[in-house]
Amino acid sequence: MTExxxxxxxxxxxxxxxxxxxxxxxxxxxxxPSNRPDNIEGIYEVMGILGEGSFGRVYRCKHIxxxxxxxxxxxxxxxxxNAVPSSxxxxxxxxxxxxxxxxxxxxxxxxxxTYVSLVFELLDQDLGRYISRNNGVRDxxxxxxxxRYYRAPEILLDSSQYSTGVDLWSVGCIFGEMVTGEPIFxxxxxxDELDAIFSPTxxxxxxxxxxxxxxxLLKMLLCLDPKRRVSVExxxxxAYFNDLxxxxxxxxxxxxxxxxSLPVHNHLRTKGFILKANFQDHxxxxxxxxxxxxADSLENVISCTxxxxxxxxxxxxx
Amino acid sequence: xxxxxxxxxxxxxxxxxxxTFVFENCIxxxxxxxxxxxxxxxxxxxxxxxxxxxxxxxxDRFLSKRSIDNGKQWAIRLxxxxxxxxxxxxxxxxxxxxxxxxxxxxxxxxxxxQRMELLVLTTLQWNMAIVTPLAFLPYFITKLCNETxxxxxxxxxx
Numbered sequence: 001m002t003e004x005x006x007x008x009x010x011x012x013x014x015x016x017x018x019x020x021x022x023x024x025x026x027x028x029x030x031x032x033p034s035n036r037p038d039n040i041e042g043i044y045e046v047m048g049i050l051g052e053g054s055f056g057r058v059y060r061c062k063h064i065x066x067x068x069x070x071x072x073x074x075x076x077x078x079x080x081x082n083a084v085p086s087s088x089x090x091x092x093x094x095x096x097x098x099x100x101x102x103x104x105x106x107x108x109x110x111x112x113x114t115y116v117s118l119v120f121e122l123l124d125q126d127l128g129r130y131i132s133r134n135n136g137v138r139d140x141x142x143x144x145x146x147x148r149y150y151r152a153p154e155i156l157l158d159s160s161q162y163s164t165g166v167d168l169w170s171v172g173c174i175f176g177e178m179v180t181g182e183p184i185f186x187x188x189x190x191x192d193e194l195d196a197i198f199s200p201t202x203x204x205x206x207x208x209x210x211x212x213x214x215x216x217l218l219k220m221l222l223c224l225d226p227k228r229r230v231s232v233e234x235x236x237x238x239a240y241f242n243d244l245x246x247x248x249x250x251x252x253x254x255x256x257x258x259x260x261s262l263p264v265h266n267h268l269r270t271k272g273f274i275l276k277a278n279f280q281d282h283x284x285x286x287x288x289x290x291x292x293x294x295a296d297s298l299e300n301v302i303s304c305t306x307x308x309x310x311x312x313x314x315x316x317x318x
Numbered sequence: 319x320x321x322x323x324x325x326x327x328x329x330x331x332x333x334x335x336x337x338t339f340v341f342e343n344c345i346x347x348x349x350x351x352x353x354x355x356x357x358x359x360x361x362x363x364x365x366x367x368x369x370x371x372x373x374x375x376x377x378d379r380f381l382s383k384r385s386i387d388n389g390k391q392w393a394i395r396l397x398x399x400x401x402x403x404x405x406x407x408x409x410x411x412x413x414x415x416x417x418x419x420x421x422x423x424x425x426x427x428x429x430x431x432q433r434m435e436l437l438v439l440t441t442l443q444w445n446m447a448i449v450t451p452l453a454f455l456p457y458f459i460t461k462l463c464n465e466t467x468x469x470x471x472x473x474x475x476x
Contacts, residue, residue, distance in 0.1 A: 082416055083432035084439065086407030092439075093408070093446035109444050111436050113429075 039064070040072055040117055041110050056115065060122065070107060071122045078114040088116060149173060149183040149193075154226050156194050165226035168235065171258055172221025178251050179210050197224070213240040214252075235259050345381065348391065352377060352398040363414055365406060368452050373398070373405035375448050376438060383441050395424050400434035408446055 039045050044061035047069075056074045063070065077085050095106040095118075108119040152169035176184035184206070185196045203222070207215055217240045220230035230238070236259055241252060353374055360370040377397060386393045399419045406413050416428050426434075439446070 081428070082407075082413060083403070083428060084407070084435045086413055089404060089407050089439070089444075089446055092444045096444050097447060109440075111440060113433060113436070 040074075041112070043110070044070065044072060044119070046072075061119075069122050071120045073118045073120065074115050075118070076115040084116075092116075092118065149186050151193065152226065153194065153197050153224055156197070163226065164232070165229045168221050168229050168232065169226075171235070171255070172218055174258065175214075175218055175221060175251075175255055176207065178254065179207055179214075211240070213238070213242075216240070232259055345386070348394045349377070349381070352394055355395070355398055356402050359402060359419065363406075363418060365402075365410055368450065369405045369409040370402070371450050371452055372409060372448060373401040375450060376401040376404060376442065376446070379448075380438055380441050392424060396426055396430065396434050397438070399424075399426060399431055400438050403431065404435055404438060404446060 037046055040059070040061060043064060045064050046059045046061050048060045050058040050060050050071055056076045058071055058073045061070050061072045062068070075085075075088055077083070077088070092106070092109060096109075105121045106118060107121060110117040110119065150170035150173045152166040155166055173184055185193055203219055204215055207218065210218065217230070217235065217238045220238070221235065223229040236256065241256055356370050356373050356377075359365075360367070380397060380401070386397070399416075403413075403416060403419060416431050419431070420426070
């Protein structure tokens with residue numbers, strides 16, 4: 001096949017993917033039972049709704065006998081063709097194994113025929129954020145991983161075969177954000193997101209302040225084709241890190257830590273994790289309003305990295 | 319380091335040392351049939367070997383905690399279906415529809431499989447990320463042979 005042909009072929013593919021994408025976006029999402037229950041399995045009394053998302057609802061509940069206050073996440077799979085959803089099985093089996101102060105503890109799992117209730121310890125302030133972040137992380141019915149601003153094009157295009165490359169894309173986005181202070185693909189929805197990603201932009205113009213080596217690395221990270229995107233090892237060997245300043249708050253230093261944390265994430269997450277930050281600064285409007293994490297401290301930078309598959313609620317406390 | 323984590327997890331979630339599998343004869347036979355079916359279906363659906371292995375692990379763990387009356391054949395088959403489907407959901411990228419697990423005279427409704435899945439999940443207390451010996455293989459091969467394990471090591475081992 002000539003190169004021109006191959007190009008035409010690939011843009012045709014892209015088009016088909018986009019059309020499919022559009023169809024997906026048009027779907028109505030399955031309705032939840034409209035009334036909140038008074039109690040859950042007769043064990044917990046429901047006190048209020050903490051949040052709602054694609055997965056179901058989260059209630060604030062009280063254990064009727066012990067008075068313990070918990071958060072119960074109800075996941076409805078009535079409309080699931082394939083019985084218990086795999087994301088749920090993976091999520092729960094991981095949470096079952098984790099027992100750490102910084103990880104939201106899963107206290108119990110109650111199941112009925114059509115939904116499962118996950119009983120979590122309630123972290124007052126924080127849980128609100130966990131939910132809001134979670135909403136951001138997973139769009140209804142599509143269950144897309146990674147906060148949208150940092151989502152790689154292959155995820156946005158709904159490819160089912162993506163790999164560690166999605167994290168490097170996210171690193172690129174965060175890197176760019178460190179430079180400009182704004183999310184570089186900060187848009188309202190996934191459609192605009194794709195539009196922003198695919199609109200021809202000259203990175204050297206936007207990142208005029210960035211050193212040439214840094215720009216080069218950024219371009220390698222934000223490579224549209226996941227196969228040609230730089231790997232973690234490749235990025236760490238990049239000339240941009242040759243003379244690393246030892247100032248822990250410098251951009252390069254933070255970036256290198258971020259890159260180094262990826263294999264750890266991947267290791268945790270071969271079976272699926274999402275990191276969740278425990279931000280101390282609850283008054284910071286940027287973190288509380290839209291679930292977006294400003295890339296202004298190391299903890300934040302690491303915590304808003306990328307994730308794929310289901311969920312680990314790991315709180316990186318300071 | 320990764321290996322030590324694996325070992326720890328294997329001990330923590332594995333079977334107790336003194337817990338051996340002594341099944342009654344009829345269960346023993348049914349188990350052999352079930353394993354047979356699991357591996358046949360694995361091949362038919364193109365699953366990894368790990369997936370089949372994992373489902374056998376679920377199967378055994380389930381039976382070590384609950385019993386199936388007289389080893390009723392349909393119940394055993396239903397259990398195999400649920401275990402394989404659960405294992406696929408843990409291991410495979412593309413999970414087939416429940417319908418595709420049907421075969422050989424048994425036809426279970428989705429609802430029934432779902433109920434069985436839930437029963438297995440509760441029985442195993444949702445500890446589904448079981449460490450199987452296969453998880454150690456790539457490490458030891460790299461250590462002993464000083465080369466990266468080939469892609470198909472699992473099938474060769476089996």
